[in-house]
Amino acid sequence: MITIKVTLKNLSSLTVAGGSTISSIDIPLNPLVLPPSSIKGAMRTAVSHAINVLGLLDGEYTSCGEIKPEKLKPCDVCSLFGYPNSKDSGCFTIEVDRKEVKRAYITRVSIDDKTQTASEGSLFTQEVIPTNNEFSFTIYYRCDLRLFKLLLYSILALRYWKLGRNSMIDVKVENTDEVCKSISCDEEVKSILSQLSDYMWG
Ligand SMILES: [Zn+2]
Numbered sequence: 032m033i034t035i036k037v038t039l040k041n042l043s044s045l046t047v048a049g050g051s052t053i054s055s056i057d058i059p060l061n062p063l064v065l066p067p068s069s070i071k072g073a074m075r076t077a078v079s080h081a082i083n084v085l086g087l088l089d090g091e092y093t094s095c096g097e098i099k100p101e102k103l104k105p106c107d108v109c110s111l112f113g114y115p116n117s118k119d120s121g122c123f124t125i126e127v128d129r130k131e132v133k134r135a136y137i138t139r140v141s142i143d144d145k146t147q148t149a150s151e152g153s154l155f156t157q158e159v160i161p162t163n164n165e166f167s168f169t170i171y172y173r174c175d176l177r178l179f180k181l182l183l184y185s186i187l188a189l190r191y192w193k194l195g196r197n198s199m200i201d202v203k204v205e206n207t208d209e210v211c212k213s214i215s216c217d218e219e220v221k222s223i224l225s226q227l228s229d230y231m232w233g
Contacts, residue, residue, distance in 0.1 A: 033213045035170040036205040042232055044159035047195035057155040064132055065166050067125035074185040075112045077192035092181050111178045122174035128167040132160050176214055183223040190231050201232045
């Protein structure tokens with residue numbers, strides 16, 4: 032088992048929705064604030080995008096894009112993240128540290144796509160976590176070195192992706208030395224870990 036301690040910072044206001052609709056707020060925060068499944072989902076989409084759309088990772092890894100998860104030969108992304116709608120959680124689980132967060136409320140106007148003007152009666156209130164909040168979470172990994180590298184790339188890919196309702200985020204790994212010791216840390220892993228050792232966007 033390899034343990035990775037990650038800190039995540041939201042660079043714009045963050046809302047992971049999915050809360051109860053019995054609320055005076057139109058878009059409340061998720062009761063878990065930052066559900067592990069949302070982090071995992073963002074990592075999965077971000078790394079699939081890097082593989083399939085951006086053509087990164089030199090064809091080393093495959094991603095089926097969840098189009099045919101029933102395919103006989105599983106792709107690397109499904110092996111690492113597990114299959115959608117199945118109990119298989121793949122190669123790792125995430126635990127988010129609980130903490131109290133500041134909440135703020137913003138009122139927005141929906142814009143009519145056709146006329147590009149505000150739709151009438153379209154004000155809505157959204158609950159947000161203000162910019163520059165830090166969250167800690169821990170990843171528990173249990174597969175081989177090859178997929179471990181894909182996991183590290185998935186964390187890196189979060190910096191170019193979005194979380195919840197379009198929030199930009201940055202991430203860093205707090206225990207890079209420990210991670211390096213717990214696997215046979217080659218040059219590639221060293222290089223990714225050094226990129227992850229501090230925030231990229233500052
Ligand atoms: Zn797949």
